[in-house]
Amino acid sequence: MLILAIDTALEACAAAVLDTDAGELLAQEQMLMKRGHAEALMPMIARVMQSADLAFTTLDRIAVTVGPGSFTGLRVGISAARGLALAAKRPVVGLTTLSAYAAPIIGRSGSVPVISAIDARHDHVYFQIVGGDGSQLVQPGIASIDEAIAAARFGAPHLVGNAANILAERWPKDAPQPVSVDAQPAPDIGWVAWLGAAANPDTTPARPFYLKAPDAKPAALPPLAPAASS
Numbered sequence: 001m002l003i004l005a006i007d008t009a010l011e012a013c014a015a016a017v018l019d020t021d022a023g024e025l026l027a028q029e030q031m032l033m034k035r036g037h038a039e040a041l042m043p044m045i046a047r048v049m050q051s052a053d054l055a056f057t058t059l060d061r062i063a064v065t066v067g068p069g070s071f072t073g074l075r076v077g078i079s080a081a082r083g084l085a086l087a088a089k090r091p092v093v094g095l096t097t098l099s100a101y102a103a104p105i106i107g108r109s110g111s112v113p114v115i116s117a118i119d120a121r122h123d124h125v126y127f128q129i130v131g132g133d134g135s136q137l138v139q140p141g142i143a144s145i146d147e148a149i150a151a152a153r154f155g156a157p158h159l160v161g162n163a164a165n166i167l168a169e170r171w172p173k174d175a176p177q178p179v180s181v182d183a184q185p186a187p188d189i190g191w192v193a194w195l196g197a198a199a200n201p202d203t204t205p206a207r208p209f210y211l212k213a214p215d216a217k218p219a220a221l222p223p224l225a226p227a228a229s230s
Helices: 037-052 071-088 097-106 145-151 164-170 189-198
Strands: 002-007 012-019 024-032 061-065 092-095 114-121 124-130 136-144 158-160 180-182
Touching: 002 037, 002 071, 002 189, 012 037, 012 189, 024 037, 024 189, 037 071, 061 071, 061 189, 071 092, 092 097, 092 189, 097 114, 097 124, 097 158, 097 189, 114 164, 124 145, 136 145, 145 164, 158 164, 164 180
Parallel strands: 002 061, 061 092, 114 158, 158 180
Antiparallel strands: 002 012, 012 024, 114 124, 124 136
């Protein structure tokens, strides 16, 4: 199976092509950035596809991160994935950034739980907790940092995500300490591709996975002017 993976959810723009039969990435590229994903993504995808020496119609599916993350970044990646999938007549699947963060650790963590955490600002994090076997212990949600730490009642965990250091710095001294702290700015694009290969297109749609409403609110409409009297 040939998978094109795309990630623009957080502070990186990344694309990769995975050949599951060969068990390797044919091409990949990542650029760290806080903004500018819209300008960077399509040229990056073109370079990755050219490096892999593939046409879009040879792909079996497209995988894209759907959040939580930057509202603008998510729209860029999801729109690109949907557009390419429509043009190539291929299915597209959506993967959460929290799952993509946890994926490379689950297979080697034994019985140690994995906490994926993303900075939601204002002293909050998006987070989920999974067991070493990938079982869901705490479903994805948003909580204050203290509430997220309090939910970690499953023993010393692996911390991963762009908020891993934030949790580690606030971790109670009298609690079992984290086994590892991996503060990646964005998920490994290779694992996004592998998750995309395993996903079911019928149950993992490429639509934004929001855990809170946008910070920016639409401006209120001005009041209607009174009707002129006759």
